[in-house]
Amino acid sequence: MNRIGFWLVSLLVALAVASSLFFVVNERQYGVVYQLSEIRRVVKEPGLHLKWLPSPFQTVDYLDNRLLTLESNSTEPSLTAEKQWVVIDWYVRWRIADPEAYIRNVGRSEQDGAAQLSRVVRSAFQEEVNRRTVRQLLSEQRQELMDAVLKQVSQSVGGATRTQESADGQSVSTVVGSWGIEIADVRITRVDYSKDITESVFNRMKAERAREAERLRSEGLAEGERIRANAERQATKTRADAYKEAQETRAVGDSAATRTFADAFGKDPEFAQFYRSLQAYRNSLGQPGDVMVLNPAESEFFKAMRTDGAGAK
Numbered sequence: 001m002n003r004i005g006f007w008l009v010s011l012l013v014a015l016a017v018a019s020s021l022f023f024v025v026n027e028r029q030y031g032v033v034y035q036l037s038e039i040r041r042v043v044k045e046p047g048l049h050l051k052w053l054p055s056p057f058q059t060v061d062y063l064d065n066r067l068l069t070l071e072s073n074s075t076e077p078s079l080t081a082e083k084q085w086v087v088i089d090w091y092v093r094w095r096i097a098d099p100e101a102y103i104r105n106v107g108r109s110e111q112d113g114a115a116q117l118s119r120v121v122r123s124a125f126q127e128e129v130n131r132r133t134v135r136q137l138l139s140e141q142r143q144e145l146m147d148a149v150l151k152q153v154s155q156s157v158g159g160a161t162r163t164q165e166s167a168d169g170q171s172v173s174t175v176v177g178s179w180g181i182e183i184a185d186v187r188i189t190r191v192d193y194s195k196d197i198t199e200s201v202f203n204r205m206k207a208e209r210a211r212e213a214e215r216l217r218s219e220g221l222a223e224g225e226r227i228r229a230n231a232e233r234q235a236t237k238t239r240a241d242a243y244k245e246a247q248e249t250r251a252v253g254d255s256a257a258t259r260t261f262a263d264a265f266g267k268d269p270e271f272a273q274f275y276r277s278l279q280a281y282r283n284s285l286g287q288p289g290d291v292m293v294l295n296p297a298e299s300e301f302f303k304a305m306r307t308d309g310a311g312a313k
Helices: 002-020 099-105 110-129 134-138 141-156 195-267 269-284 300-306
Strands: 022-025 029-035 038-043 047-050 058-064 068-071 085-096 160-165 171-176 181-193
Touching: 022 029, 029 099, 038 099, 058 085, 058 099, 068 110, 085 110, 085 134, 110 141, 110 181, 134 141, 134 181, 141 181, 195 269
Parallel strands: none
Antiparallel strands: 022 047, 029 038, 029 058, 068 085, 085 181, 160 171, 171 181
């Protein structure tokens, strides 16, 4: 039993040691074999691979071989040629082309390269922005700025430009530096004033809009007063014309009525006198508070009452 146990344990140890000698590299990675923290070899082909010593004598680390994107994470403003503070957002497309050079000069992870490359790109952008105005940053010269930054970054990493042909037949310039990285592109995503300048510009625009609004309100009030005055003038004129026309119509009617009464009364003067007396009685008698001091026997006012019929006693 002791022999069987010994052989089982030995077999398990052998299997563990043998399994630690194999490692898998997928198509998105580089496999870097270390021996006592020293690079022994770099595996670029995907698949199952073998190392000569088990862990911890030989270890395997992995680096990403895909195209990586580094975006700006700093809001530090840059000074333009016209002494204006602007904030620029950018991104860089890069990949690890030479893992050994990258590990020796940069670090053992993608984050190490991103941190160092970010400082270089930010410095290059600040230097190029200092040579240009805001108008140039927003015009067609933006492409010239990005090309200049790409060239300066390539010089900073100590590399050289390599031109390749893309799938659509266009030439693409990339940079392979002593850092072991390949820079594919540098782009600007946003150019904006710094916060202090933005607030100043906003306050100035707000004041201008307020002045414009006040001017429009004043013009509106003046136009409203003019319209109201014109309407009042037209209303007064309309009322005057209507009153004039009414008076003229009333005068024509009174004239016709007077003529009709004259014609009628001319045919029978006694009846006319009697009718006028009745109208006088209706308008004078029976009103509350009226007092009349007359002699009914002698007054001409009550003559119609003293007669029988149309003049008979």
